[in-house]
Amino acid sequence: MKKEQDISELERKFQEKIDQDIKIEPKDWMPDNYRKTLIRQISQHAHSEVVGMLPEGNWITRAPNLRRKAVLLAKVQDEAGHGLYLYSATETLGADREDCIDDLHSGKAKYSSIFNYPTLTWADMGAVGWLVDGAAIMNQVPLCRCSYGPYARAMVKVCKEESFHQRQGYEIMMALAAGSVEQKEMAQDALNRFWWPSLMMFGPPDEDSKHTKQSMDWRIKRHSNDELRQMMVDITVPQAEAIGLTIPDADLKWNEEKGGYDYGEIDWDEFWNVVKGNGPCNKDRIDTRRKAKENGAWVREAANAHAEKRKARKLRRAS
């Protein structure tokens, strides 16, 4: 065991590197808590990508035309890819992908609460891409400069694709907003339902956020929840106006002094309820993922068994 003095020396050097924006790599020494925080955050992120496939996967077979179907397929496929990179990033920290997934299924690990809302109409594909992927970009762009190398690099790849996701979502909304009365209604209704949950995606207000300070010092996080939320509002309001949709917030008002919008009270009771498992789809989402794993068990076992057989045959031939 290392002496306390050595540890504090290591910690000092570690923090020095972080302060100089030198990336931490898997083999470098890092404090246990840094490792744990990252595993928690990255695996939550991975789970969000994978659970996030479900609300959109829900509309692939019903997409209104071939082009939209192909774009939606490509988007959901990207999300699966994001899940893969991120699970790999947790593995560089010594976590095990299967253990992480079991934590998701047991309810021990969390994922973004937004995916516990149902997608009820085609316009929700627009709202999700525009707002949810939009919020994800806001959260993830700063992560491209995160202190942990593998996470930062995964985010660079992910962010490129997220901007395509955001665009395809906004495009769907544009088409609807320029369409028939029914289509406009559908678009407005989707915005009404997804607006507040999207703002909740940035997490609780700064004064209630228990992880923010340490994560900022470690440069895992670069902006506070409220800063990111403000950026989201400021970017999205004009986009809604541009296509003639109304943000469902009576208190929304431009504030000249701060150069941003003031917005209404977020219903944090709703947020905590959904986090605790009482959202409209929490149980369905986890059941679906658990069932996928259970139904696939025989396939994974077969793949392993076959790989073993091949290895054995190769050895036999070689000897």
Next chain:
Amino acid sequence: MNSLFEYLIRLGDDSLILGHRLSEWCGHGPVLEEDIAMTNISLDLIGQTTSIFEYAGKVEGKGRSEDDIAFLRYQKDYKNLLLVERPNGDFGVTMMRQFLFDAFRKPLFERLVNASDAQLSAIAAKSLKETIYHLRHSSEWIIRLGDGTEESHQRIQDALDELWKYTAEMFVEDEVDESLLADGILPSMKGLKEEWMATVNSVLEQATLTIPTNNWEQHGGRNGKHSEHLGFILTELQYMQRAYPGMEW
């Protein structure tokens, strides 16, 4: 009847309906890598559908778009193989359906590349590249599952037993094919079934699977006589176009 149009409809419907079936897996695959692979294949098939129906619309000359053709026909006007409308079942059924189909599509596209019709030839060339990858993927899974565990062997053998009777329909040549052959639009399909059979035999042998002895052939899809499953596929596929007629998306 315009034979080329009819031929394109059959070709496109196979891609459309199988692409639809595969897309049902999205988010439910046995491993994330397979979610990606199946979505990818589905995307290729939807892409094929788009170019085939775009061309079919031109050939028909009534101003129908690829979407009109894909979404706005009645069930009896869809001409896909019964095989591709079979339900996904477990992953073994899905992979067996895919393998039997890919093993047919590869030599088919290899022939269609030589079609005198330039558009059809171009579509086939692009689709062939995709199909080579699909066939490799599905063959590997058949071998893994067949030569995996006892359970997987049984499941994939069951899948083969279930689907075998739908394979004969792939090789039927009727007046549509005959007239296109006679006009020199389609190249000869000689050896198509033999090539398919050779692929099937080789992969099934490596997978230690046995071809069922029951040789019953189930036909119908090519003439619009479908199973009960297609109606439900179309209900989902056409939902938006039927509920909101004539709108742009």
